[in-house]
Amino acid sequence: MTTIDLSTPETSTKAGPAKPKRRPLDWKAETERFALLGAWMLLIVIFGILMPDSFLSWRNFSTMFGSQAVLVVLTLALLVPLTSGDFDLSGASVLTMSSMLIAVLNVREGWPIAPVILVALASGAVIGAVNAVFVLYFRIHSLIVTLGIGTFVNGLILWISQSQTISGVSMDLVGWVIINRFLGIPLAFFYALILAGILWYVLEFTIPGRKLLFVGRGREVSRLNGIAVDRVRAVSFMVSGLISAFAGVLYAGMTGSADPLSGLSLLLPAFAAAFLGATTISPGRFNAFGAVIAVYFLVTGITGLTMLGADAYVQNLFYGGALVIAVALSQLVRNRQPQDFS
Amino acid sequence: MPASDMPAPDATTGKDVLRMSDIRMRFGSHYALDGVTLSIRRGEVFGLLGQNGSGKSTLIKVLAGFHQPEGGSEIVLWGETMPLPLDPMAIKKRGVAFVHQHLSLVPSLTVVENMRVTALGQKTPWRVSWKKEAARVGALFAEFGLTIDPFATVASLPPVERAFVAIVRAFDDLRASDAGYGGEGILVLDEPTPFLPAQDVERLFALIRSIVRTGASVVIVTHDIDEVRDITDRVAILRDGKLVAILDTQTTGRQAILDTIVGLRVDAFEKTRKTSVGAPAVIVRDLTDGRRPGFDVDIRPGETLGITGLIGSGFAAVPYMLYGARRGAGRIRIGGQEVDLARMTPQRAQSLGIAFLPGDRLGAAGIGSLPITDNITLPVLADHLSALGLGLDRRGMRQHAAALSTDYDVRPARPDLNLGALSGGNQQKVLLAKWLQTKPTLLMLDEPTQGVDFGARQQIFEALHRASEQGTAVLCASTDNEQLEQICDRIIVFARGRPVAELIGTDITRKSIAEACFHGETTAAEAAQ
Numbered sequence: 001m002t003t004i005d006l007s008t009p010e011t012s013t014k015a016g017p018a019k020p021k022r023r024p025l026d027w028k029a030e031t032e033r034f035a036l037l038g039a040w041m042l043l044i045v046i047f048g049i050l051m052p053d054s055f056l057s058w059r060n061f062s063t064m065f066g067s068q069a070v071l072v073v074l075t076l077a078l079l080v081p082l083t084s085g086d087f088d089l090s091g092a093s094v095l096t097m098s099s100m101l102i103a104v105l106n107v108r109e110g111w112p113i114a115p116v117i118l119v120a121l122a123s124g125a126v127i128g129a130v131n132a133v134f135v136l137y138f139r140i141h142s143l144i145v146t147l148g149i150g151t152f153v154n155g156l157i158l159w160i161s162q163s164q165t166i167s168g169v170s171m172d173l174v175g176w177v178i179i180n181r182f183l184g185i186p187l188a189f190f191y192a193l194i195l196a197g198i199l200w201y202v203l204e205f206t207i208p209g210r211k212l213l214f215v216g217r218g219r220e221v222s223r224l225n226g227i228a229v230d231r232v233r234a235v236s237f238m239v240s241g242l243i244s245a246f247a248g249v250l251y252a253g254m255t256g257s258a259d260p261l262s263g264l265s266l267l268l269p270a271f272a273a274a275f276l277g278a279t280t281i282s283p284g285r286f287n288a289f290g291a292v293i294a295v296y297f298l299v300t301g302i303t304g305l306t307m308l309g310a311d312a313y314v315q316n317l318f319y320g321g322a323l324v325i326a327v328a329l330s331q332l333v334r335n336r337q338p339q340d341f342s
Numbered sequence: 343m344p345a346s347d348m349p350a351p352d353a354t355t356g357k358d359v360l361r362m363s364d365i366r367m368r369f370g371s372h373y374a375l376d377g378v379t380l381s382i383r384r385g386e387v388f389g390l391l392g393q394n395g396s397g398k399s400t401l402i403k404v405l406a407g408f409h410q411p412e413g414g415s416e417i418v419l420w421g422e423t424m425p426l427p428l429d430p431m432a433i434k435k436r437g438v439a440f441v442h443q444h445l446s447l448v449p450s451l452t453v454v455e456n457m458r459v460t461a462l463g464q465k466t467p468w469r470v471s472w473k474k475e476a477a478r479v480g481a482l483f484a485e486f487g488l489t490i491d492p493f494a495t496v497a498s499l500p501p502v503e504r505a506f507v508a509i510v511r512a513f514d515d516l517r518a519s520d521a522g523y524g525g526e527g528i529l530v531l532d533e534p535t536p537f538l539p540a541q542d543v544e545r546l547f548a549l550i551r552s553i554v555r556t557g558a559s560v561v562i563v564t565h566d567i568d569e570v571r572d573i574t575d576r577v578a579i580l581r582d583g584k585l586v587a588i589l590d591t592q593t594t595g596r597q598a599i600l601d602t603i604v605g606l607r608v609d610a611f612e613k614t615r616k617t618s619v620g621a622p623a624v625i626v627r628d629l630t631d632g633r634r635p636g637f638d639v640d641i642r643p644g645e646t647l648g649i650t651g652l653i654g655s656g657f658a659a660v661p662y663m664l665y666g667a668r669r670g671a672g673r674i675r676i677g678g679q680e681v682d683l684a685r686m687t688p689q690r691a692q693s694l695g696i697a698f699l700p701g702d703r704l705g706a707a708g709i710g711s712l713p714i715t716d717n718i719t720l721p722v723l724a725d726h727l728s729a730l731g732l733g734l735d736r737r738g739m740r741q742h743a744a745a746l747s748t749d750y751d752v753r754p755a756r757p758d759l760n761l762g763a764l765s766g767g768n769q770q771k772v773l774l775a776k777w778l779q780t781k782p783t784l785l786m787l788d789e790p791t792q793g794v795d796f797g798a799r800q801q802i803f804e805a806l807h808r809a810s811e812q813g814t815a816v817l818c819a820s821t822d823n824e825q826l827e828q829i830c831d832r833i834i835v836f837a838r839g840r841p842v843a844e845l846i847g848t849d850i851t852r853k854s855i856a857e858a859c860f861h862g863e864t865t866a867a868e869a870a871q
Contacts (some may be wrong), residue, residue, distance in 0.1 A: 192861050207727075210734070218705075224667055
């Protein structure tokens with residue numbers, strides 16, 4: 001047991017009431033909080049020096065910000081169950097299912113876009129609910145359930161799309177996602193930022209957010225403190241599905257089409273960004289803005305290297321390498337204490 | 343073993359397989375072991391007896407190399423002094439094997455896998471023939487007349503056979519040790535019997551006797567005086583970390599042993615006990631875990647009721663059942679509402695004004711990886727919603743946590759620190775503050791001062807006292823007789839899942855509690871037979 005115990009009755013009276021006074025900045029902690037942000041800036045500076053014209057253009061940045069909004073939203077979706085101590089491996093499948101539903105219903109069936117989007121979002125919540133039933137009722141580990149359900153959904157996607165890419169999604173959607181811009185950046189980026197803001201607020205400043213965190217850190221503690229653990233976890237799976245489906249809506253809007261496979265490759269980068277984001281802003285906790293920074297740190301590195309003429313494989317090298325190296329560095333700062341996310 | 347030649351331990355050093363001299367072991371400022379000296383002879387069954395917290399288990403853990411004793415402590419095995427700090431592997435290799443209370447078996451694996459987890463009989467680790475291993479394990483069981491299927495999973499065995507597996511495995515380790523080649527060894531059993539019915543205890547003792555016949559020595563830690571008289575040759579009695587006596591069990595009477603365990607002590611601190619009158623704040627009827635007949639309990643407002651008993655006597659489950667954290671049956675009446683306990687949940691219990699502080703501080707009561715603020719504000723989050731009811735006032739929460747930390751003298755009073763960074767005593771102050779701020783009608787505590795240092799302990803008692811002054815009924819489940827004596831107005835003693843004695847007011851002393859525990863267990867056993 002770590003001992004910081006000085007309690008003898010004599011000193012306790014002398015110490016007087018402890019006022020919540022401002023302590024001097026803890027430099028080590030502050031460095032840890034902003035290290036990833038610093039690394040991102042450093043990357044921008046390096047690539048900026050190497051390619052002042054092409055890399056440092058607003059055009060390049062606005063493309064980066066806009067095109068990766070889908071990955072940001074998917075990462076935010078994964079954060080919710082990660083905070084409550086569960087893995088959702090079906091996130092990318094939900095995303096692809098949602099974008100495919102939009103294409104099929106809007107293009108093939110000719111439905112108007114608004115109800116189609118609602119159906120797509122609902123599909124995510126439903127898949128989340130199915131995950132929750134198997135995890136909570138049958139008491140199966142979330143890794144197993146979401147892996148199975150995700151694979152099952154992948155099959156459904158191929159079935160309803162007949163393994164075809166479907167293009168021609170309503171231009172209204174495409175306009176509101178990628179064509180309309182604010183400050184020169186596609187609106188999708190701002191949707192992702194707003195979502196990150198909402199998630200941050202819910203996790204930090206609401207009672208459901210507190211409950212989510214407690215359930216993730218200690219199920220038995222939460223149960224004995226009167227939190228309805230199963231209900232919290234169920235809601236967390238459904239919210240994860242809903243946000244993943246929203247990522248799918250953006251994904252369909254990005255290209256005006258849906259294909260049955262490409263969205264699935266977003267799963268591992270999203271997990272990488274979630275874990276990387278947990279080393280920054282609020283180190284040791286999955287947090288929304290940390291995840292946003294992590295995504296753009298990864299994307300900046302990949303974009304820069306690609307513009308320098310690197311081959312496609314650099315993408316995986318960077319996603320994987322940066323994750324492990326960054327988390328390892330952050331562990332060094334924390335004196336290699338065992339990581340405790342759950 | 344004949345007891346006529348029972349001289350001072352030092353004189354028989356030559357024959358002793360184990361000698362522990364002047365063992366001192368300190369936790370904080372408290373000596374858990376204060377200069378214990380004893381020795382074990384070849385081929386004897388040696389008992390270690392004492393109340394909860396008397397130092398029995400600590401002594402065993404020192405012998406296992408689990409706790410490091412202070413300098414000057416000496417452990418001699420077969421004439422060879424073990425160097426400090428103690429090396430658990432060296433002790434094991436020398437020929438001491440342990441079976442701990444929880445047996446250290448993996449329930450989902452088979453008997454043979456569990457038996458071979460420490461040492462495979464084969465020369466190469468790359469080609470395990472499970473058939474041969476099973477045959478070897480089967481032969482070993484047969485030596486002791488046991489018929490346990492080596493391929494059965496441990497979970498499928500009855501409790502007594504699980505104990506057999508753990509004991510035979512430890513015996514097998516002895517044979518492989520240095521001492522084992524001379525047909526010797528020391529087998530240490532830490533409370534192997536509390537959950538076993540009487541006839542299974544007999545079978546277990548038969549196994550122990552046949553192990554002793556091979557030349558090994560057995561040390562058995564237990565609570566049960568009758569078991570000690572049944573199986574051991576000599577028994578060492580510990581009290582408050584000191585060795586009080588080593589008795590020859592064949593010639594010492596039951597009462598003499600009991601008197602030695604309890605001892606006579608002058609009490610330092612006494613609380614003026616309330617003999618509360620008036621209507622009970624909490625009425626419990628027909629409380630049962632479903633296996634035994636139910637019983638009734640009433641608690642008055644401002645009363646501190648202790649429940650205790652030996653480990654395994656069932657008292658510890660009471661707060662969990664009342665809180666809906668463990669399935670129980672019966673009815674509870676509190677604050678004008680009557681609730682069926684079979685349908686109780688922790689949420690419901692809280693809304694009825696019941697608070698519960700479990701004993702496992704970081705496993706069940708609070709989250710070590712989250713700050714004090716987050717932990718302490720959990721039950722009162724609704725009070726910290728901002729004016730519009732939109733979000734939590736984090737600043738207000740921090741200030742609230744800082745104020746509570748000051749009130750309860752949490753050190754350091756830094757609400758941003760993680761709960762796990764505090765000492766046990768300060769963690770407990772935080773967790774107690776968390777519940778007391780809700781002004782519960784009934785506060786239930788499970789071992790509230792386990793691993794808490796002396797100073798913090800007094801502060802916790804004071805906080806409890808203040809709460810009871812304001813009318814909170816307190817239910818404290820504990821095996822710490824000193825604590826029960828200090829804080830309780832009334833004590834109910836349990837044995838075999840039932841209340842067997844009630845102590846009120848001036849009847850409450852450490853001695854009377856301990857006697858009631860041991861006595862209750864015996865009479866309950868007799869009644870069962």
